[in-house]
Amino acid sequence: MQTHLFSRQPPSFRSFIIALVTCLVVLFFDWRMPHLVQPAREVLNAAYNPIYALASYPVLSREWLNQQTKSEAQLRRENTAMRAELLQAQVRLQKIAELSAENTRLRGLLDTPLIIDGRMEIAEVIGTDPDPLRHIIVINRGSNSQLRVGQTVLDDKGIMGQIISVYPHSSRVMLLSDKEHSLSVRLEHTGMRAIVSGTGDLGRLKMEYVPTSANIKVGEKVYSSGLGQHFPAGYLVGTISKVQRHNSGEFAQIDVTPAAQLAGGHHVVVLFSDSLAMEQPHVDR
Secondary structure, three states: OOOOOOOOOOHHHHHHHHHHHHHHHHHHHHHHOHHHHHHHHHHHHHHHHHHHHHHHHHHHHHHHHHHHHHHHHHHHHHHHHHHHHHHHHHHHHHHHHHHHHHHHHHHHHHOOOOOOOOOEEEEEEEEEOOOOOOOEEEEOOOHHHOOOOOOEEEOOOOEEEEEEEEOOOOEEEEEOOOOOOEEEEEEOOOOOEEEEEEEEEOOEEEEEOOEOOOOOOOOOEEEEOOOOOOOOOOOEEEEEEEEEOOOOOOEOEEEEEEOOOOOOOOEEEEEOOOOOOOOOOOOOO
16 A cells, blocks of 8 residues: 555644645746736735734724823813913903003093193093092192192093092092082073083983073083183083973973983093183084
8 A cells, every 4th residue: 555645744744734835836926927816816915904903903992092181182282372372362352442542542632622721741540539428539739730629630531520539649539420519500402501410310410490482402412611710611510411391390391311421430630730721602503
C-alpha cells in the first residue's frame, strides 16, 4: 500500500502547508493575471467588511465618545467665555448710554436760552427732603459756590424751583409742585398774567384766580412773568393741560403740566444775576 505524502505529519502542519501553497498560487495569479483574481478579491472584501466593522466598533465608539465629551466640555467653556464677554459688553454699553444721556442733558443745560445776563452754575441733584409732603430737592452746590437764597433753578426744559436755604456745600430747592410754592406767570398767546401754584403732585400745577371768561386753551404755554422779583421773566413754566369752567363759579379750574422734569431731573442750572430781568413785552404770536 502506497503511503501519501505528509501522511506522517500532524494535521495542523499539513493544513499550514496547503494554505501556504494556496497563497503562493493566488499571489502568482494576482501578479501575472490580476483580472482573474479581481472578482474573487471583491467577493472576499464584501464578506470581510462586516467583520472589520464589527471588530473596529469598540475603538470607534471610544473615540466618538471621547470626541463628544471633549466637544461638550469645550462648548461649555466657550459658552461661559461668551457669556462673560456679553455681560462685559452690556455693562460697557450701559455706561456708554448713561454717559451719552448725561452729555445730552448737559448740552441742553448749556444751551438754555438765558434772558438775563450773568453766569450760571451747573449742579447735581444729590437728595430729597425727608418730609414726603414737601417737594424739596438738595443740590451739591452751596455758599462755597456763591449760591444764595432766592436764586432760580432750571433744567433744560424750564423752571424747576427756587433755592430756599444754602449751606457751604449744598442747597435746598423748593420745586414748583410744592404746595407752598407760587409764582407769577404770563400766557403765551394773550399775555394775560396769572398765578401758578403747586398742588403736591409732581406732574400737575394749578393756575389760580383766572376768570371763567378768560380766553385760555389747552396746549397754550405758560412763561414766568418776572413780576414779584422772584423769578426772571420769559422762562417756560409749563403747558395748559386742562380748562374747566363752572357756571356757578367766578374762576375757572385750570391745570398746568410743568415743563421741567421735577420727578427725574439729575442735573440743574442755577442762575446768577445782580438784578432780575424785567418783564418782557408781550408780542402776539
